[in-house]
Amino acid sequence: MKRALIIRHVPHEGVAAYREPIEAAGFEVDRVDVADPRFAALDLREPDLLIMMGGSMGVYEQYQHPWIACQLRRLKTRLEADRPTLGVCFGAQMIAAALGAEVYAGPFKEVGFHPVTLSDTAIDSPLRHLTDVPILHWHGDTFTLPNGVELLASSHVYDHQAFRRGPNLLALQFHAEMGEDERFNAWIEEWPQAIVEAGGTEADLRRAHDRHGPGAVAAGRKMIAEWIEGLVA
Structure with missing residues (x-):
């Protein structure tokens, strides 16, 4: 069976709704936290599919989080080999950095x-x-567009929201995996100030989640299912 490895940078940012299309495509899903002692020894070229999720840290905060530099080095070798890789939010920023962009x-x-x-x-x-x-959307960092990629999406706040390189590399700044996952509550509890800084309120965000979440998840699953179908081994 093909193996998909999820790198989780913080406990409350998992693969969420993307798990369904990944498993439906025949992948056995495994997960590793960056805090796990075995993470430092993993060869990131090995999994058939690598998925890197979000996190509250910045790619540039390598002094506070030494594992970032270690992960970037190993990620670069995977990208050089053009192995199937998906990055979400912080994961997308890590891909951008590994390709030489500024985050x-x-x-x-x-x-x-x-x-x-x-x-x-x-x-x-x-x-x-x-x-x-x-x-x-839930972020405050952004990145320059790496060389050799195609820009796929922008928003009214940030120009660089998604990019790809060929069929095997997809980087998504946004969270189309979130909309029905209870961990959304943990996000609100963990980062209430971010909501205020973005000009919103917790009540409005919860209402938006209830209204738009199911549609976002349905669309996100279709997107990931089609991307996986087009992967080249």
Whole structure:
């Protein structure tokens, strides 16, 4: 059976709704936390599919989190081998950094449900399932676009919301995996100030989650299922 490895950077940011299409595609899903002692010894080139999820840290905070530099080195070797890799939020920023881009703190927090605008090249990509669908955004960092990739999506807050390189690499700044997962409550409890800094309120965000969450998850699952179908071993 094909093996998918999820790298979890914080306990409350898992693969959520993306698990269903990953398992439906025949992958046995395993997970490792960066705090796990065995993480430092893993060869990230080995899994048939690598999924890196979000986190509250910044790629540039390597002094506080030494594992970031270690993970970037091993991620770079995987990307050089063009092994199937998906990055979400912090995971997408890690991909950007491994490809030589700059990751930095942006001027605004982007927290809430709203659609992304697809680029011309994304219209025929798996991201087309997200057309006009409000999806969850929750970040304050952004990145320059790496060389050799295609920009797939932007938002009214940040230009770089998704990119790909060929069929095997997909980086998503947003959270189309979230909308029905109870860990959303942990996000609110963990980062209430981010909601305020983005100009929202907890009550409004919860209402948006109830209204848009199921649609976001349905679209996100279709997107990931189609992307996995197009992977090249």
